Amino acid sequence: MMKKSKLLMLLGSVLILGLFxxxxxxxxxxxxxxxxxxxxxxxxxxFADANPHDIKxxxxxxxxxxxxxxxxxxxxxxxxxxVIIGMSILGLLFGFLGRHKLYLAWFILMSLLxxxxxxxxxxxxxxxxxxxxxxxxxKFTNPDGSIMGFQPPLFGTKDILNFTAHxxxxxxxxxxxxxxxxxxxxxxxxxxxxx
Amino acid sequence: xxxxxxxxxxxxxxxxxxxxxxxxxxKSDKGGALSSSAAEKVYVAPGEHDEFYAFVSGGFSGQxxxxxxxxxxxxxxxxxxxxxxxxxxxxxxxxxPMLNTSYGFVPWDDSHHPDISQTAGELDGRYVFIxxxxxxxxxxxxxxTFETTEIIEVPNSAGNHSSSFVTENTEYVVAGTRFxxxxxxxxxxxxxxxxxxxxxxxxxxxxxxxGGMDVKFQLLMPGFNYDLSxxxxxxxxxxxxxxxxxxxxxxxxxxxxxxxxxxxxxAAVNWKKIEExxxxxxxxxxPANYAHNVYxxxxxxxxxxxxxxxxxxxxxxxxxxxxxLPTPKSPHGCDVDPxxxxxxxxGKLSANLTVHSFTKMLDAIENKxxxxxxxxIPILNFDSVLAGTVEQPGLGPLxxxxxxxxxxxxxxxxxSEVVKWKLGTWDVVDRKSTYYSVxxxxxxxxxxxxxxxKYVLAMNKITKDRYLPTGPEVTxxxxxxxxxxxxxxxxxxFPTVGEPHYAAGIPADxxxxxxxxxxxxxxxxxxxxxxxxxDTKVVRNGKEVHVYMTMIRSHFSPDNIEGIKVGDKVYFxxxxxxxxxxxxxxxxxxxxxxxxLLIMPGQTESFVWEPKQPGVWPFYxxxxxxxxxQEMQGYVRVSxxxxxxxxxxxxxx
Numbered sequence: 001m002m003k004k005s006k007l008l009m010l011l012g013s014v015l016i017l018g019l020f021x022x023x024x025x026x027x028x029x030x031x032x033x034x035x036x037x038x039x040x041x042x043x044x045x046x047f048a049d050a051n052p053h054d055i056k057x058x059x060x061x062x063x064x065x066x067x068x069x070x071x072x073x074x075x076x077x078x079x080x081x082x083v084i085i086g087m088s089i090l091g092l093l094f095g096f097l098g099r100h101k102l103y104l105a106w107f108i109l110m111s112l113l114x115x116x117x118x119x120x121x122x123x124x125x126x127x128x129x130x131x132x133x134x135x136x137x138x139k140f141t142n143p144d145g146s147i148m149g150f151q152p153p154l155f156g157t158k159d160i161l162n163f164t165a166h167x168x169x170x171x172x173x174x175x176x177x178x179x180x181x182x183x184x185x186x187x188x189x190x191x192x193x194x195x
Numbered sequence: 196x197x198x199x200x201x202x203x204x205x206x207x208x209x210x211x212x213x214x215x216x217x218x219x220x221x222k223s224d225k226g227g228a229l230s231s232s233a234a235e236k237v238y239v240a241p242g243e244h245d246e247f248y249a250f251v252s253g254g255f256s257g258q259x260x261x262x263x264x265x266x267x268x269x270x271x272x273x274x275x276x277x278x279x280x281x282x283x284x285x286x287x288x289x290x291x292p293m294l295n296t297s298y299g300f301v302p303w304d305d306s307h308h309p310d311i312s313q314t315a316g317e318l319d320g321r322y323v324f325i326x327x328x329x330x331x332x333x334x335x336x337x338x339x340t341f342e343t344t345e346i347i348e349v350p351n352s353a354g355n356h357s358s359s360f361v362t363e364n365t366e367y368v369v370a371g372t373r374f375x376x377x378x379x380x381x382x383x384x385x386x387x388x389x390x391x392x393x394x395x396x397x398x399x400x401x402x403x404x405x406g407g408m409d410v411k412f413q414l415l416m417p418g419f420n421y422d423l424s425x426x427x428x429x430x431x432x433x434x435x436x437x438x439x440x441x442x443x444x445x446x447x448x449x450x451x452x453x454x455x456x457x458x459x460x461x462a463a464v465n466w467k468k469i470e471e472x473x474x475x476x477x478x479x480x481x482p483a484n485y486a487h488n489v490y491x492x493x494x495x496x497x498x499x500x501x502x503x504x505x506x507x508x509x510x511x512x513x514x515x516x517x518x519x520l521p522t523p524k525s526p527h528g529c530d531v532d533p534x535x536x537x538x539x540x541x542g543k544l545s546a547n548l549t550v551h552s553f554t555k556m557l558d559a560i561e562n563k564x565x566x567x568x569x570x571x572i573p574i575l576n577f578d579s580v581l582a583g584t585v586e587q588p589g590l591g592p593l594x595x596x597x598x599x600x601x602x603x604x605x606x607x608x609x610x611s612e613v614v615k616w617k618l619g620t621w622d623v624v625d626r627k628s629t630y631y632s633v634x635x636x637x638x639x640x641x642x643x644x645x646x647x648x649k650y651v652l653a654m655n656k657i658t659k660d661r662y663l664p665t666g667p668e669v670t671x672x673x674x675x676x677x678x679x680x681x682x683x684x685x686x687x688x689f690p691t692v693g694e695p696h697y698a699a700g701i702p703a704d705x706x707x708x709x710x711x712x713x714x715x716x717x718x719x720x721x722x723x724x725x726x727x728x729x730d731t732k733v734v735r736n737g738k739e740v741h742v743y744m745t746m747i748r749s750h751f752s753p754d755n756i757e758g759i760k761v762g763d764k765v766y767f768x769x770x771x772x773x774x775x776x777x778x779x780x781x782x783x784x785x786x787x788x789x790x791x792l793l794i795m796p797g798q799t800e801s802f803v804w805e806p807k808q809p810g811v812w813p814f815y816x817x818x819x820x821x822x823x824x825q826e827m828q829g830y831v832r833v834s835x836x837x838x839x840x841x842x843x844x845x846x847x848x
Contacts, residue, residue: 036776053713053774060748060775064822137823 005190006098009106012182013091016110018175019044019084025121025173026050027152029058030164040070041170042121044080047071065150065161066136067128076120083113091183100190107183114176118154125151236677237687239266244707247639249652249700250309250323250336251673256693257304259325259336264639264650264700265675267689275334275343276304276327280790284343287792288766288801289721290490292499296330296348297484305329308359308423309699312401316363316428316644320705322406324359324368331355333370333399335406339711340492347408348485350505351378351395351415357424357529360642361401363432367466368408370397371437375418375444378507379481388446390570392418395507396437398466407489412473412506414464414517417570418444420453421462423528423594428644429535431553433467436538440525442569453525454544458577460519460569461529461540463556468516469508478508493720495799511571518560519569521577522549528594528635532603532618533644537582541592541605548592548605550621552582583621588614593634596641598648598678606633606653613653613676615683627683629674631657638678639700647702651676651683654695661688671695712776714797721799723768728752733844740765740842746780746794747772748821750846751814754829758842761806761835767814770799780827781817791817806833 023041028050030037038058039050047070049055059069087110094102129151140148140161152158152165159165169177239245245263252259257277261270274284278294285294285302294300304327312322323336331349336342349355349370357371375392377383383391393415400411419439427434442459445452472478483505490497510517522540526549530539538551558564559579566574591609598604602624605614611632615625635654639647658672670690677684716726725731725743731752734741740763745752751769759765771780773796783791784804792800806812816827834840 057775060773 005186005193006095008182008186009095009103012179013088015179016176017088019172022171026170028166031162045077064137066133100187103183103187110180122154233686237265247700248703249698251698252306252309252696253692254694254696255305257306260692267687272692276306278302283790283792286790289496292497293488295499296486301330308697310360311699311701312365318640318643318701320701326355326358328355333359338706339709344490346488349397350483350485357421357437360425362426363428365401367398371421371424373420385446389444394419394421410505412508414508425529425531427535431535435464435466436529437462438526438529458521458523459525461522463518465516472513478506480504481507493718495721517572519572519574520551520580530595532597533599539595546587548585550582551580556580585616585621588623596636596638597646599646600648604651606636608632625682629653630661635697637698637700651678713774716797724770724799733842735842738763742767744769745772749823749827751829752846753844754846756844757832758840759831759833765804766801768801771796779818780820783817784814785812809833809835
């Protein structure tokens with residue numbers, strides 16, 4: 001019979017592939033004129049409408065304050081999938097090797113990559129919310145006189161002018177988290193088993 | 196002391212006067228306590244939706260208005276037979292063909308009887324059909340877009356009044372002629388009407404897939420006036436019933452000459468039998484000329500085709516297909532109860548209501564209980580088909596609807612009331628006044644096997660003092676009654692657009708989920724659509740110029756055009772690039788001899804402009820579309836006819 005730790009490691013490595021099926025993150029914008037809120041699902045390889053034409057309509061809203069259009073594609077959509085596939089293969093390899101220390105190594109590496117991903121997302125968001133067209137139709141300033149930014153929250157809920165923006169992880173992120181948790185537990189179980 | 200008692204007396208008198216006055220002022224309708232509950236019953240809180248849609252025809256306005264019940268709030272006036280500058284109906288290039296007829300472009304009509312499509316005898320909410328009375332036509336309104344998508348002219352018909360009622364599976368929408376006419380039309384003395392004029396009853400098939408209409412056959416009946424009609428349902432499915440008057444066949448002073456016969460007829464037509472007859476090659480194809488206009492949702496454009504022949508059937512050649520049921524005194528409404536057993540003839544000059552039995556009718560046919568014939572059509576014996584009579588319910592019965600609980604509700608024009616009576620016992624249960632002179636009434640689903648008997652809507656011909664006066668022409672009005680109890684209760688008066696001639700009601704839940712929010716740009720197949728700003732252009736073809744323009748918050752593309760010359764005919768084809776719910780844009784050009792356009796997201800519409808003098812002429816968005824609506828404008832430079840300025844166009848340069 002296969003060891004429990006090995007099973008967990010293999011399972012964890014497969015679970016992270018859920019990112020190819022489910023969205024990683026979602027940003028939703030609520031406003032009185034949008035009884036059905038505008039929403040964007042972020043996949044590891046795509047920006048998708050929560051409801052048909054949402055991104056087009058977000059762009060239309062945002063052009064008034066000089067925000068750029070949400071791009072059709074970004075370099076991350078090539079890098080992220082490659083990283084996830086690579087990590088999945090690596091995880092399976094480590095799983096078959098059955099060495100619990102490798103499990104921990106995989107977990108740490110994945111954690112670092114995830115943090116890098118979140119930081120990258122933050123940078124994109126910051127640029128999206130602050131790098132405004134100087135010919136913007138409407139310009140808003142903060143109470144201190146600086147130009148107001150429209151960066152959506154990285155995580156959580158924030159009021160931006162007439163919109164309330166929500167930014168929360170989606171099922172894909174939970175698959176990643178669950179996969180990572182499996183590998184982390186696999187390390188401890190493996191450690192116990194090897195004693 | 197004396198003074199004090201005087202004061203008390205005075206104030207007591209004052210109080211009495213106040214008490215006396217207050218209820219007197221309100222009494223004309225109903226008591227104070229009742230009216231508060233009536234208010235609650237029709238109150239639909241802000242943001243909440245009504246329980247029913249009511250499609251109320253506009254009579255002489257030629258349109259069809261959409262209201263919510265019980266609130267009586269108006270949502271939309273759907274243009275059908277009359278030009279509507281607000282929506283560019285009949286003004287823009289796309290919809291002008293919809294109003295084409297064999298008489299050319301007809302910008303107006305008299306819209307009377309909306310009826311909702313049915314499946315298995317129940318409302319299915321796909322389409323509303325409505326008739327044009329004056330220049331005979333039948334229109335179909337698509338209930339996903341709430342727009343008129345098809346209009347077919349009815350040949351050999353005049354005063355298209357006993358229309359447009361659908362059979363139980365929408366196999367046919369039926370259109371009967373009120374005025375009989377020479378068929379085919381020809382130059383002949385009016386005095387030779389009798390025996391020579393014909394009344395055409397048209398059975399227009401409805402394609403079950405796409406709803407396409409086609410005149411399947413016309414039954415050429417004797418020259419009576421065919422006033423109203425309804426399909427059989429349930430057991431009487433396959434039959435259609437038409438009231439007739441002027442069986443005297445008078446052509447002058449009809450108010451006297453058409454009111455002489457003690458009994459006119461309800462014509463019972465076995466359309467299944469005639470359908471079978473024509474499917475087997477029966478009937479005669481005769482030359483005709485009538486328009487068939489179809490609006491395509493993807494090209495956003497209508498086409499008009501002239502049809503050149505129609506299949507006519509002589510009833511005497513299909514034995515057993517048509518019978519006449521004697522019915523007293525110029526019957527108006529012809530209504531069939533939900534079970535299909537009772538056929539109510541509302542004899543408008545009679546004091547009684549006559550109800551025929553379908554079962555007895557079949558038996559009378561079987562046993563040949565005939566009292567002669569009219570032009571070869573057997574007349575059934577009156578007593579052999581009579582189910583019962585509602586004795587003296589009121590004056591001037593016009594129309595009856597049913598609540599599905601064994602009750603019928605009939606309007607009385609002269610005595611101005613709605614009377615509730617019981618099917619089978621023919622007992623009057625209740626009566627309520629209307630304000631004033633009610634014509635049709637409507638219970639949602641009241642013309643189907645499954646009525647939704649919660650409300651009855653009475654549509655009045657006269658309102659006089661019911662609302663604030665607005666000069667000699669006062670508002671038209673409908674009234675809503677609660678019919679859930681034994682007694683009816685008047686809940687609400689509300690003004691209507693045009694004459695509220697008749698209506699069709701349906702639970703909102705059947706239609707609401709199918710209502711489109713936008714037109715998809717990728718499905719736009721308009722010949723002159725520009726589906727992105729990159730596709731915009733201006734093309735000259737001799738003196739004709741086509742502008743392929745787009746609109747999106749908050750600009751037109753292009754918004755500067757030069758090189759147009761006096762004498763050009765400029766077609767603006769404008770596509771709304773929005774794909775967001777409820778973001779239409781409008782457009783109008785200074786001095787254009789047409790209406791504005793109001794263009795829905797994903798739609799393309801066109802208007803023509805013939806500039807008459809050199810200059811720089813602005814156009815702008817006519818619908819307050821966005822925060823920068825006031826900035827949504829553009830200019831066209833018009834040069835003299837002999838100038839050689841090149842055609843150019845731009846945005847943001």
